[in-house]
Amino acid sequence: MRVELGGRVALVTGAAGTIGRAIARRLSDNGARVVIADINREGAEAFAAELPEAMAATIDITSQDSTEAGVAATIARYGRLDILVNNAGVNSFVHRVTIDAFPSEEWERVTRIDLDGLYRMSHAALQPMVAQGEGGRIINIASVVGLAAMRLQSAFVAAKAGIIHVTRSMALELGPQGILTNAIAPGSIMSEGTRSLFYGADGKFAGRTEEFMRHLPLGRPGTAEEIAEAVLFLASPNAAYVNGQVLAVDGGWTAGYML
Amino acid sequence: MEINLEGKAITLRGDDNPVSAALGVALAANGATLGDHAYPDMLILSFPLLPTEGLVVEPLLARAESIGEAMAQRGHGRILCLVSAAAGMPMRRHPDYSRRMANVLITVRTLAMRLGPNVLVNAVGVGAIGEPLVAGDAAMLGHASVTRPGTIEEVVDTALFFADPLNTYTTGQMLSVDGGWTAGYGRNF
Numbered sequence: 482m483r484v485e486l487g488g489r490v491a492l493v494t495g496a497a498g499t500i501g502r503a504i505a506r507r508l509s510d511n512g513a514r515v516v517i518a519d520i521n522r523e524g525a526e527a528f529a530a531e532l533p534e535a536m537a538a539t540i541d542i543t544s545q546d547s548t549e550a551g552v553a554a555t556i557a558r559y560g561r562l563d564i565l566v567n568n569a570g571v572n573s574f575v576h577r578v579t580i581d582a583f584p585s586e587e588w589e590r591v592t593r594i595d596l597d598g599l600y601r602m603s604h605a606a607l608q609p610m611v612a613q614g615e616g617g618r619i620i621n622i623a624s625v626v627g628l629a630a631m632r633l634q635s636a637f638v639a640a641k642a643g644i645i646h647v648t649r650s651m652a653l654e655l656g657p658q659g660i661l662t663n664a665i666a667p668g669s670i671m672s673e674g675t676r677s678l679f680y681g682a683d684g685k686f687a688g689r690t691e692e693f694m695r696h697l698p699l700g701r702p703g704t705a706e707e708i709a710e711a712v713l714f715l716a717s718p719n720a721a722y723v724n725g726q727v728l729a730v731d732g733g734w735t736a737g738y739m740l
Numbered sequence: 741m742e743i744n745l746e747g748k749a750i751t752l753r754g755d756d757n758p759v760s761a762a763l764g765v766a767l768a769a770n771g772a773t774l775g776d777h778a779y780p781d782m783l784i785l786s787f788p789l790l791p792t793e794g795l796v797v798e799p800l801l802a803r804a805e806s807i808g809e810a811m812a813q814r815g816h817g818r819i820l821c822l823v824s825a826a827a828g829m830p831m832r833r834h835p836d837y838s839r840r841m842a843n844v845l846i847t848v849r850t851l852a853m854r855l856g857p858n859v860l861v862n863a864v865g866v867g868a869i870g871e872p873l874v875a876g877d878a879a880m881l882g883h884a885s886v887t888r889p890g891t892i893e894e895v896v897d898t899a900l901f902f903a904d905p906l907n908t909y910t911t912g913q914m915l916s917v918d919g920g921w922t923a924g925y926g927r928n929f
Contacts, residue, residue, distance in 0.1 A: 482904045483742040649923040656885025656920045668909075698856025698911055707909035714904075719741040719897035722867070722890035725923025728915050733856055736849040736912025 482710060484717035486512040490559045491716065492551070493517065494542055494602055495569030497524030499672035500622070503705035504566055507713045509535060513564065516555050520569075542569050542598030548605035556609055563615075564716050565606040568622045570595045570640075577633040588636040595640035596647075603651065607660070616659025620715050621648045622708070623664045625731045641666075645727050652725030661724045663715045668731025669693075669702040696740060698733030741897050743904045746771035749779075750903075751807075754786035754800050758874045759822060759866065762892045763899050770900065782818040782903060783807050787844060789824055789866050789875030791834040801847050808855045817859045820902045821848055822895075824876065825865035825918040831877060845914055852912030860911040862902045866895050867918025876918070883926040886919030 491508045495501040497519035505515045505528070514534045519525040522539040529537035536558050540551035555562050571594050576587045603619060610617040626634065627641030644664060651662035671679065679702055681687035686694060694700050711730050714720055729735045750772045752764050763784070764774055772782075785800050804819050811817025827845035830838035845863055852861040868876035869890045881889065898917045901907060916922050 482901065482906055485741075652920045652923045653885045653926055656926075657887055659886075661886070661920075698853045699909065700857040703909040707907070710904065710906045711901075711910065714898075714901045714907075717741065717897075719894070719901075722886060722894040722917050722919050723898065723915065724884075724886050724918075724920035726916055728910065729913050730910050732909050733852045733911040736852040739853055 482713060484511050484713060484719060486717065488512060488514060489563040490514050490555065490561050491516065491564035491566065492538070492555055492562060492606060493566040493568055494540060495519060497521045497528055499674070500667070500670060500705045500708050501568045502528055503709040504568060504712045505535070506532065507706070507709035508564070508716060509533065511713060513716075514559055516551070518551055540602070542602045543593050545601050545605070548601045552605045552609065561613055562606055562609050562617070564618045564620070565603065565610070566620045566622070566712060566716070567599045567602055569598060570622065572637045573634060579633065580635040583635055591636035592640045595637065596643045599644055599647070607655070610660060611658060616661070618716050619651060619660065619662040620712050621662070621664040623648070623666045623727065625666050625668045625729055625734050628666055628727070628729060628735050648727065649725045656724050661721070663723060663725065664727045665708060665711050665715070666727055666729040666731060666735070667703065667708050668697065668729065668734040670708060671702045671704055675702070696734065697731075698736060698739065701732065703730060703732055741900060743770050743900055745903060745905075748772045748781045749777040750774050750782045750784065751777045751780040752784045752786060753803065755788045757786065757789055759789060759869065759892055759895050760786035763822075763896045766896045766900060767903065779810055779814065780807070781816070782820065784899070785819070785821045787821065787823050787841070789822065789869070790873070791824070791831070791837040791877055793836050795837060795840045797840050797844055801844065804847070804851065808851055808859055808861065811859045812855045815858045818903065819851065819859065819861045820899060821863040822899065823863050823865055823914070825867045825880075825916040825922055827863065827865055828914060828916065829922045831879070833879065834877065848914065849912045856911060860908070862910060862912070863914040864895060864898050864902065865914045865916030865918065865922070867916060867921045869895055869917075880918065880921045884919035884921040885923065885926050888919070890917055890919055
């Protein structure tokens with residue numbers, strides 16, 4: 482897909498990570514000027530140097546001061562902000578336990594980053610976006626677990642369900658001003674972090690991955706580029722009547738029960 | 741918006757309306773060969789987008805199943821249904837139409853599971869479109885937070901997104917083009 486983003490300014494959080502990089506690159510390839518926002522300063526700066534007219538911003542989305550400073554830096558550089566992609570997030574990979582055993586500090590860590598962080602980043606970004614009076618786009622990266630709950634990751638499930646529903650609330654509130662809010666719900670996505678989880682040294686699905694993949698109509702994990710393609714469409718002028726929607730890019734995971 | 745459909749055979753069947761007509765033009769403009777292909781790369785089923793009583797959807801769905809099975813055996817293909825957004829949010833004033841649209845949506849989801857991994861099956865949910873309306877119901881505008889009807893082009897572009905050769909991990913989904921009608925209550929209570 483080729484769309485015309487015409488110099489619009491897009492801020493992507495978590496843009497030093499696998500999915501964030503793919504999103505930022507796709508937006509840039511289609512004419513956006515991209516703010517590579519990440520808590521990882523070195524990663525953000527190195528990646529921003531690869532893209533034309535991009536800038537790096539070190540943003541900790543759990544800090545209102547940090548999100549506001551990142552937006553201020555964006556305005557100082559480009560004079561506007563048109564697209565926000567709330568991509569940054571974490572899951573709990575150590576505490577895979579039921580909720581009665583789930584540590585409160587881990588619950589607070591996950592929800593503070595995933596859900597509260599999305600609020601703080603959106604709140605900061607909306608100040609110039611609303612003031613510009615020319616509309617805008619917010620694309621929230623949720624997860625299929627926000628649509629279909631899973632065991633042993635209750636904090637992540639709760640945060641992602643919250644993101645999905647606040648996406649709808651934002652759409653209702655901001656739509657009259659031409660600011661459209663939508664969400665992507667990725668399924669299992671291949672990244673540097675998950676590659677070793679999915680595949681063994683022999684290049685075949687490892688452990689229980691093969692069993693898990695039988696629950697997916699497409700039978701494979703997705704790629705960051707496949708998420709980025711959906712983000713690109715929602716960010717484009719062509720999606721100007723799509724609002725408050727949650728698009729699962731999940732290989733059919735949420736289409737129904739396969740087994 | 742441009743996608744590369746060079747060499748793709750696409751069959752567009754069903755209701756002939758301004759949206760399906762414009763989609764046909766857009767698909768051809770992006771390189772697709774439209775026609776009544778026996779084994780198309782993509783099958784698009786156009787259902788009536790204005791509320792219609794007594795609608796019969798089964799023949800088109802049966803067509804989708806048979807062509808979809810052939811696509812699965814061949815190893816690739818896509819099916820896209822143009823339906824009302826009422827498929828996912830029934831309207832009190834159009835219970836029969838809503839029920840039949842929901843039937844289409846559930847079939848999209850079950851076909852996605854049956855025909856994977858090489859066939860993608862999705863739907864575009866269409867809200868209030870055009871002035872005068874060519875899709876949906878004027879009552880939809882009361883809850884749509886984008887305070888205007890959508891345009892035919894906006895529906896067409898969403899359909900193109902599902903035809904996009906780079907859109908390869910989405911199946912069993914409906915993306916609605918409804919200005920936020922299905923997002924929730926567009927009221928300040």
